[in-house]
Amino acid sequence: MTKFSVFQYSQLEGYDKQKLILPFHLKNDGTPLVSAGRDNRHLITISGSKTSTNYPLEYPEFMLRLGGKNTAVATLPDITPPDSEDDLVRAEQELTDNHLDGLIKMKEVNPFLKTGDSSQIHTRFIEKVTVKVDSIRDDADESSIGDVSERLGRADMISQRMISLRKASTINWMIKYLTRDDGWNLQTTDDGTTRTTVATVDDTDTGVPGEDEISKYQSIDFPATFADPLNTKKIQGKNIESGVDFQTWANELGEVLPSTKGPAASDSSVSHWQEIVAWEDKSWIDEC
Known part of the structure; x- marks a missing residue:
């Protein structure tokens, strides 16, 4: 998978149900391991602090998470998703300019895919x-x-x-x-x-x-x-x-x-x- 991975699927399901891309990491007891900036919940700033919401990740947060990065940063990358096939090159260049290109580590996409061969x-x-x-x-x-x-x-x-x-x-x-x-x-x-x-x-x-x-x-x-x-x-x-x-x-x-x-x-x-x-x-x- 390369820098062309510019689609956000988290909007299809609630943050707590999402299993395919960026699912919650689980504790030993099977409950979600919730950590602000490291899970698949949108963050908002309240009184200068990043706070988790019950909304799915927005596009810049999603791309940071695919790269294994924390979304609780002061300023999110200035990137927007492509709105058509003709807009793919522009979206790709934005990812490259923000160092969000290269190969994606599959364990960051879904840790459960590591099981088996x-x-x-x-x-x-x-x-x-x-x-x-x-x-x-x-x-x-x-x-x-x-x-x-x-x-x-x-x-x-x-x-x-x-x-x-x-x-x-x-x-x-x-x-x-x-x-x-x-x-x-x-x-x-x-x-x-x-x-x-x-x-x-x-x-x-x-x-x-x-x-x-x-x-x-x-x-x-x-x-x-x-x-x-x-x-x-x-x-x-x-x-x-x-x-x-x-x-x-x-x-x-x-x-x-x-x-x-x-x-x-x-x-x-x-x-x-x-x-x-x-x-x-x-x-x-x-x-x-």
Whole structure:
């Protein structure tokens, strides 16, 4: 999840019923652990002091909480939610300017998602969100907030942008991983100097507007990289026998049951792959 996470679901339920995003942390006896600025209740200032109310978080508070920050601050960040698909870039820039960007820690979103297989945390979250959106569409009481179609359209666009950026970041990481000394060391040239021998093609655009540092990225030409005599033996030493298998290995990095041999995926690669697949397979619109 990235800085595109700009939707507030707390308005759909009372602060004490909210379970999906930013639920109350519980004490050992099962009762809510209520702490001003660290729970999901809106704060107001009375006589110079922050006081909890029974109202849900407002947008600036919500974004602070997603970042694991305390909302009981003197001045809240000057940010407002997007009001249309065309307004997403503006909302994103505001989050960046206020240092509310980057990856969100899932344990801050929902501490209960930590249970079970840790590599499945993003998948479980996306599945829960899909179920919640479905219930909003079907439940007359929850739908009393009005037509949610436009919001779902923005959410779907956000998810597609997240997929594009995550895939781009994977390719950028892959080029470095294949080149590094502690990676595959595909960097020694004919004259003995060291520079990447990973073959790439023209820059690819993610299609995501804004000034993100990975709006453009290089695609790897895996067959050409494998065919380079300087690389072939190194890659074959990883149990990969052809350029096609090399590309398949890279495309499947993170799958639990890949179709080709090669170095096993790390836990972070598994989690990364599962997150992308979950966002692709669990379209907010198609499922609801």
